[in-house]
């Protein structure tokens with residue numbers, strides 16, 4: 439017995455999403471096929487809205503509506519002289535939850551296997567630099583995972599930003615070895631922010 443072609447196709451698409459395995463994708467496709475019309479219509483609307491999201495032209499964080507800058511980059515209360523570099527949007531969200539960082543961000547995205555920035559990543563770096571204070575940043579904080587991959591990302595960011603900042607620091611002590619920023623709890627992230635070096 440096989441899945442109907444429509445559900446098979448949906449499961450194949452779902453299986454391409456991060457953290458969704460093939461069996462889980464089939465279960466999800468079957469579940470979606472049973473949704474009541476009002477639930478299904480909400481889901482379709484939300485999917486459509488998510489696909490229309492705007493990305494901040496400075497930090498690359500997504501936001502709803504018009505404009506060019508996200509809420510963080512358009513917040514005058516935040517200092518423009520400190521930049522924190524994170525790999526993913528979820529890292530930014532975790533750091534914001536701590537509530538003790540008051541600078542700007544740059545989300546680089548994942549470094550490719552080559553260990554070199556892609557053209558898109560180079561554009562992101564150029565864009566964030568165009569919004570930097572004239573005298574450069576007073577500090578760039580690398581909030582990257584304590585893994586070999588995070589190390590490579592830190593090296594690339596350092597190579598591109600060292601001419602534009604007085605100092606580069608890195609979240610350090612407290613961050614579990616091999617631990618990702620996203621999954622560190624708020625106390626740990628706060629501690630590693632205080633103990634950066």
Ligand SMILES: [Zn+2]
Nearest residue numbers: 494497508511
């Ligand atoms: Zn932004």
